[in-house]
Amino acid sequence: MAIKMIRDVIRDTIDAEMARDDSLIMLGEDIVGGNGAPGGPEAIGGIWGTSGGLWAKYGADRVIDTPISESAIIGAAAGAALTGKRAIAEIMFADFIGVCMDQIWNQVAKFRYMFGGKTSCPLVIRMPYGAGFNAAPQHSQVIHQFVTAMPGLKVVMPSTPADAKGLLTQAIRDDDPVIFLEHKALYGVKGEVPDGDYVIPFGHARQVTQGDDITILATGMMVGFAEKAAAQLAQDGIGCDILDLRTTSPLDEEAILDSVERTGRLLIVDEAPPRCSFATDLSALVAQKAFASLKAPIDMVTAPHSPVPFARELESAYLPSPDKIVASAVKLMSYRRGSA
Amino acid sequence: MQLSREALIRAYRQMKTIRLFEERLHDEIALGEIAGFTHLYAGQEACAVGVCEHLGPTDYIISTHRGHGHCIAKGCDVVAMMKEIYGSRDGLCKGKGGSMHIADMNVGMLGANGIVGAGAPIAVGAGITAKSNGTVSIAFSGDGACNQGTTFEAMNMAVVLKLPVIFVFENNHYSEHTGEAYAVGAESMTARSAAFGMKAIKANGIDFFSVYEAMRELINYCKAGSGPASIELDCERFYGHFEGDPQRYRGPGELDRIREERDCLKTFRTKVTEAKLLEGTDLDKVDAEVTDLIDRAVAEAKQADRPTPQDVLQDVYISY
Ligand SMILES: Cc1ncc(C[n+]2csc(CCOP(=O)(O)OP(=O)(O)O)c2C)c(N)n1
Numbered sequence: 001m002a003i004k005m006i007r008d009v010i011r012d013t014i015d016a017e018m019a020r021d022d023s024l025i026m027l028g029e030d031i032v033g034g035n036g037a038p039g040g041p042e043a044i045g046g047i048w049g050t051s052g053g054l055w056a057k058y059g060a061d062r063v064i065d066t067p068i069s070e071s072a073i074i075g076a077a078a079g080a081a082l083t084g085k086r087a088i089a090e091i092m093f094a095d096f097i098g099v100c101m102d103q104i105w106n107q108v109a110k111f112r113y114m115f116g117g118k119t120s121c122p123l124v125i126r127m128p129y130g131a132g133f134n135a136a137p138q139h140s141q142v143i144h145q146f147v148t149a150m151p152g153l154k155v156v157m158p159s160t161p162a163d164a165k166g167l168l169t170q171a172i173r174d175d176d177p178v179i180f181l182e183h184k185a186l187y188g189v190k191g192e193v194p195d196g197d198y199v200i201p202f203g204h205a206r207q208v209t210q211g212d213d214i215t216i217l218a219t220g221m222m223v224g225f226a227e228k229a230a231a232q233l234a235q236d237g238i239g240c241d242i243l244d245l246r247t248t249s250p251l252d253e254e255a256i257l258d259s260v261e262r263t264g265r266l267l268i269v270d271e272a273p274p275r276c277s278f279a280t281d282l283s284a285l286v287a288q289k290a291f292a293s294l295k296a297p298i299d300m301v302t303a304p305h306s307p308v309p310f311a312r313e314l315e316s317a318y319l320p321s322p323d324k325i326v327a328s329a330v331k332l333m334s335y336r337r338g339s340a
Numbered sequence: 341m342q343l344s345r346e347a348l349i350r351a352y353r354q355m356k357t358i359r360l361f362e363e364r365l366h367d368e369i370a371l372g373e374i375a376g377f378t379h380l381y382a383g384q385e386a387c388a389v390g391v392c393e394h395l396g397p398t399d400y401i402i403s404t405h406r407g408h409g410h411c412i413a414k415g416c417d418v419v420a421m422m423k424e425i426y427g428s429r430d431g432l433c434k435g436k437g438g439s440m441h442i443a444d445m446n447v448g449m450l451g452a453n454g455i456v457g458a459g460a461p462i463a464v465g466a467g468i469t470a471k472s473n474g475t476v477s478i479a480f481s482g483d484g485a486c487n488q489g490t491t492f493e494a495m496n497m498a499v500v501l502k503l504p505v506i507f508v509f510e511n512n513h514y515s516e517h518t519g520e521a522y523a524v525g526a527e528s529m530t531a532r533s534a535a536f537g538m539k540a541i542k543a544n545g546i547d548f549f550s551v552y553e554a555m556r557e558l559i560n561y562c563k564a565g566s567g568p569a570s571i572e573l574d575c576e577r578f579y580g581h582f583e584g585d586p587q588r589y590r591g592p593g594e595l596d597r598i599r600e601e602r603d604c605l606k607t608f609r610t611k612v613t614e615a616k617l618l619e620g621t622d623l624d625k626v627d628a629e630v631t632d633l634i635d636r637a638v639a640e641a642k643q644a645d646r647p648t649p650q651d652v653l654q655d656v657y658i659s660y
Pocket residue numbers: 029068070092096099404405406454455456457481482483484485486512514515516581
């Protein structure tokens with residue numbers, strides 16, 4: 001086991017997979033950097049530091065710096081994946097999905113189905129996402145709610161270095177298109193990472209803490225917030241069963257329902273606004289399939305129905321937080337049928 | 341055509357205001373006072389000012405992530421801009437947008453923009469309004485944004501609709517860490533614009549007079565109903581892509597050289613004093629006044645009211 005930051009795990013995993021599979025290519029803006037500039041190639045290796053050294057090792061035919069053209073990046077990655085390559089496309093900020101939505105939604109997600117199962121498109125679209133940097137409304141958003149709603153896409157949201165390795169390896173080897181979401185605030189998070197080949201199959205939640213009172217469902221940066229809240233709640237004797245869902249599509253329904261059947265209370269933490277979201281999806285699942293187990297209404301701690309604001313005070317008010325999770329948990333524990 | 345003394349002083353004041361605004365931000369950001377991503381415009385002042393000195397409040401501009409210069413040149417309030425960048429609720433956009441989203445419809449400034457290539461199509465729409473008003477609409481874009489499909493669509497549509505839209509491409513030779521020589525496949529942005537069927541010219545973006553005279557010609561052309569036009573401005577950015585950029589893509593000594601040899605403010609000063617249009621002391625006086633303005637802007641921004649959690653849900657809609 002090595003101790004690594006998530007950003008380095010991403011780089012090293014791509015490196016290992018490129019070494020393993022000659023057909024794997026990678027495209028994105030500034031993933032090399034310095035092309036056509038006096039400083040020369042390898043000036044940056046990705047603005048998140050997730051592709052350093054790969055150009056030098058695998059060459060410009062496999063590590064492809066692109067102009068600012070998100071639609072063409074996804075289209076080109078898709079075309080390569082349809083014709084025998086495997087591709088990793090990096091969209092520098094998940095917010096820019098707006099520019100290439102057609103290629104993702106109408107093309108990549110639907111090829112296999114509309115071509116009658118006769119094709120595969122082994123493509124990983126990596127997108128750094130999320131708030132916490134005061135990067136304002138167009139550089140701070142989550143997008144898992146949209147892509148989870150799209151049949152044909154698999155959606156991955158790792159929260160630890162070990163999961164980043166196991167899930168990215170699976171994503172690259174997967175024959176279906178995968179949206180791989182990397183929370184910007186987690187790139188510097190360090191943790192133990194298994195050595196050698198390490199694959200985590202999709203659709204399996206990770207049990208983060210065990211407890212009998214409240215099930216907390218979270219992904220990405222929300223997992224750490226839930227852990228902080230759980231540590232505080234434990235001091236008051238409230239036990240939290242935290243599940244890091246890891247993939248939002250496919251979804252580990254069994255783990256969710258098992259947990260809720262045990263605890264009888266569900267708290268969902270989601271960085272997205274509350275309408276038509278992953279949180280509402282999970283809420284509907286439990287209401288439909290575990291209604292009889294519930295001792296209290298399902299609660300959600302989410303962002304409000306607004307864009308992500310810029311100013312420090314506004315962004316922290318906007319985001320879910322450990323304090324908000326604690327308040328919600330306390331409310332759930334004190335709920336009595338017939339009271340409000 | 342010869343500019344009046346007042347017009348020259350005004351243009352210099354605008355350029356100097358942008359320069360000092362950005363230099364001061366560079367220092368303040370290093371102190372950790374300012375949140376978020378900030379892209380400084382210093383070095384490109386002659387572009388924004390050479391364009392905007394022709395415009396009034398009902399001419400429109402739309403800007404980019406590197407928007408402070410365009411905002412100042414178009415007449416946005418400098419103190420309110422500074423407050424916005426500090427995230428105050430008294431900022432020009434109430435602390436909601438920050439550096440990358442400064443806008444002021446009252447002066448025809450349709451916003452800085454965080455999405456590269458998003459501006460040009462919006463400028464086409466503003467061009468529809470401008471056509472009915474007898475004014476013009478300007479899309480500022482970079483050498484990076486020029487490769488975005490949205491920019492291509494906007495240029496073609498402006499030609500098809502014969503709109504008074506001017507696509508201003510500020511070629512500072514870099515899009516983030518990548519050189520223009522790599523990313524722009526055409527012989528030049530000008531050649532590419534011409535291929536869309538519009539009038540396309542180049543000017544020297546470090547010389548205010550070159551930009552100003554070229555823009556006069558294009559604005560007359562557009563207002564005469566001849567359709568859209570494009571201009572490519574050769575210029576330099578004096579800081580990193582964003583504050584914090586290690587700038588490893590630069591050549592050895594490049595920053596020192598461009599600051600020494602390709603500074604639009606120095607160029608302006610030399611030209612107007614050598615031609616005896618203005619005295620050095622006239623310009624020194626402006627420098628002192630602008631320094632005071634920027635000091636005041638920063639002092640006020642640091643003291644300004646902070647937003648409260650209740651503000652998060654304000655202005656999502658007009659009514660809901
Ligand atoms: C759609 C989109 N893609 C990528 C980015 C990230 N990005 C921000 S600025 C920039 C470079 C823009 O270069 P250019 O148009 O030359 O403008 P300059 O920075 O030189 O002013 C990039 C890639 C973005 N903000 N939006």
